[in-house]
Amino acid sequence: MPVVSEQDLEQLEAYVDGELSTTEEDALRARLSAEQILGEAMRRVRADRDIRMAVWKGYEPSEATVQRLAARVDAAVDRNTNWSYRLSNLKRLSAAAACIVLGVLIGRVGNQGAVMPSGTIAQVPVGRGVPGPTMVSNPIEFPIVNEQGQSVGVQRFQSLREAQDFVDELNRFHRMQEQIRNGGGQIFVPIERF
């Protein structure tokens, strides 16, 4: 049986794939009508491609598999977004708490070496980009920062006890915010101190 050259075969495949220019297509069509061997090769190329298309179609999943994948992706997205949100909240809380701790510590040091009572305030890791207190004096002062870490005000305390109360109240405020966000409606929030 006569065979076509590799080059011709490649051109036939490129034709079927729609990769030939208009000029090349016209030239090939002219050869196909003139050369019987080439026409036969083209029929084989198309037939082989049809069989492979049946294989590719056979790889398509059932509707149940598609639904299962959608459910898996939805669950993964929910997990991912919830964790991102929690982490961003934690970062904000850490930044606020770090400011308080730093302010209290520096205020105490500035108060002529007064001894810091142990275990009064928990140590919280310092958030990146959060500025420290701008003033060291008595009464204790420290900056209030926004979510971008910019200082938006100064909070003053007359005593360590008062600072501790502020920390407790801040934590309570964040918990209440969280409750409201999660659907807890009837909650009184004492916001006058913020």
Add this chain to the structure above:
Amino acid sequence: MSTDEKPAQPPENSGDNVALFEEAVRVNSKRLLAIARAIVGTRASPEDVVQQAVMNLFQHRDRYDWREPGGLLRRAVVNESLRLLRQPKMSIVADDHPARGGGDEPSGEMDQRETVAKVRAAIEKLPEHYRSALVLCEYEQMPYAEIARTLGASVPQIKTWIHRARRQLAVTLKEFAQT
């Protein structure tokens, strides 16, 4: 359950890209699963491949335009499939797509099914980059230039891979026919 244990909710305005992402996955998942299946064969679960690929995109969702996500998703699935195949140890997973049909069918259809099964077996023996190029060309009907971008190769390389894949399949099928 205390209020503190309730799952946290993301802010409402962050949901735009999430909604577009979920829609893109829903619309394209059938084709993505077929592409993954064609490339990984039975060496990994197509669902795992697609899930991993789309979640990789989700992590950086704000970088992409989700209004035209087809090419992006395809590229992610192809890359994830090839990455998986390059891992040293792969377990064989059950084939979700067994040949359909029973015994009461015309002989023509049986022949056709037998041929398809042989071609399928031959496709699975192809080198992974040949197989990827071929499925993107024939099933996805992508132009050579786009296949080249997806697979990180040149257009002449893609042309060669597709041609060699077809020749290799023809040879394998000839061997099948002779046995």
